[in-house]
């Protein structure tokens with residue numbers, strides 16, 4: 001397999017050795033508690049978001065890893081094709097294997113394939129909208145999908161483009177949403193702005209790789225207890 005754009009070999013943003021070295025010096029100077037206390041805060045759990053009303057309970061998720069095609073369909077789903085990838089880690093920065101990563105989302109017109117979605121925007125017969133993969137030993141996950149559009153949500157207003165995640169491990173379940181940098185509705189969204197650090201749920205779309213020239217790339221690492 002070729003290089004995975006944007007993916008680090010390890011989950012932790014700061015190496016264990018670097019933390020040890022820095023914290024030992026600062027502990028000696030009386031600035032910091034012992035390194036063990038610093039490690040405990042090395043990776044913050046990914047912030048929770050609501051499940052939302054359009055979880056597709058009536059269907060089974062696609063397991064091909066590619067939501068942009070439907071068996072027997074007439075082509076690729078409408079919209080900007082993207083690859084969403086990342087690592088699932090525990091707070092110690094260790095990859096979580098065997099985690100079930102589900103995503104569901106609106107299509108490129110802002111419509112969910114859900115009977116309760118009253119948005120008159122059209123469905124896309126070539127878009128799955130609901131997928132699941134299981135992480136391997138490296139905690140890696142990846143989906144091919146499309147960038148969703150923002151959509152009207154009644155009295156809440158317009159929801160910015162986002163992809164829902166449900167991540168299940170052996171002792172933790174994380175439900176969250178991933179947003180896109182530059183969306184004009186991000187700053188007004190009450191759900192996104194309800195978390196302590198909204199920027200941590202916002203991804204920047206990176207240019208395509210040579211291997212997948214049609215797919216822009218979004219890297220979204222997930223931290224939960226595993």
Ligand SMILES: [Fe+2]
Pocket residue numbers: 052054106159162164
């Ligand atoms: Fe949604």
